[in-house]
Amino acid sequence: MTTPATRPPRVLSRDASIAAGLLALTLIPSVAGAFRVGEIAAGAPATEANARFMEMPLPVVVHIVGALVYSGIGAFQFLPGLRSRHIGWHRFAGRCLLVPAGAAVALSGLWMAAFYDVPPIDGLGLQLSRYVVGILMLLFLVLGVRAVLRRDIPSHRGWMIRAYALAMGAGTQVLTTAPFVALFGPPDEFWRLVQMDAGWLINVVVAEMIIRRGRRRHGVA
Numbered sequence: 001m002t003t004p005a006t007r008p009p010r011v012l013s014r015d016a017s018i019a020a021g022l023l024a025l026t027l028i029p030s031v032a033g034a035f036r037v038g039e040i041a042a043g044a045p046a047t048e049a050n051a052r053f054m055e056m057p058l059p060v061v062v063h064i065v066g067a068l069v070y071s072g073i074g075a076f077q078f079l080p081g082l083r084s085r086h087i088g089w090h091r092f093a094g095r096c097l098l099v100p101a102g103a104a105v106a107l108s109g110l111w112m113a114a115f116y117d118v119p120p121i122d123g124l125g126l127q128l129s130r131y132v133v134g135i136l137m138l139l140f141l142v143l144g145v146r147a148v149l150r151r152d153i154p155s156h157r158g159w160m161i162r163a164y165a166l167a168m169g170a171g172t173q174v175l176t177t178a179p180f181v182a183l184f185g186p187p188d189e190f191w192r193l194v195q196m197d198a199g200w201l202i203n204v205v206v207a208e209m210i211i212r213r214g215r216r217r218h219g220v221a
């Protein structure tokens with residue numbers, strides 16, 4: 001029988017597990033983004049794959065720098081222990097870093113969806129999905145800020161989880177695209193849309209489950 005004295009120590013605290021999971025999810029798009037910014041900074045030769053980024057670098061650089069801040073620092077906003085011990089940091093990071101960075105990610109994403117000459121496989125369906133995701137992410141950030149100004153913490157938590165989950169679609173999309181590309185080769189326009197939308201949808205469902213569980217735990221309807 002295991003007693004408290006003999007029970008094996010928990011390798012990771014709850015906070016560390018949440019942070020590790022979120023950072024792992026964002027790792028591949030963040031590395032890809034850092035690579036893209038490095039390529040632009042170094043003035044790499046334009047190819048078919050990078051021409052739009054080299055010709056008009058500002059939106060993608062804003063997008064990637066915003067995404068690095070939002071996903072990296074944002075991962076620590078959701079840690080209950082850190083939040084309760086360092087509420088000053090939570091407020092500073094939220095106001096001064098994460099809301100501006102999240103808005104920059106969504107606005108630059110919307111701009112690129114509208115004006116970049118994306119590959120033909122990213123058809124109209126994916127363009128519309130990106131509009132929906134970018135607009136919802138902005139809306140959720142605004143509702144999250146409004147809720148905290150009204151001291152409605154359960155709503156603030158919910159809107160901020162929803163905004164972060166939509167952004168993290170970039171990470172889940174690695175999981176919903178890469179294995180299929182490896183197994184079946186590059187998708188056509190329809191399957192590309194299904195794979196990309198699956199990443200966002202999975203995150204929406206998981207976010208709603210987390211929000212509901214939190215509300216039940218705190219006895220909020």
Ligand code: HEM
Pocket residue numbers: 026029030032033034036052060063064067068070071105106109110112113116117118119130131133134137166167168169170
């Ligand atoms: C924190 C979350 C996000 C990360 C880490 C991220 C990462 C990236 C990266 C690295 C690129 C450059 C791709 C490349 O170099 O080929 C990119 C492009 C793009 N992202 Fe995001 N992104 C995020 C959120 C979003 C959101 C919420 C939207 C929705 C509006 C969005 C829309 C776009 C668009 C339209 C492009 C240009 C695609 C292209 O021209 O091929 N991203 N993103």
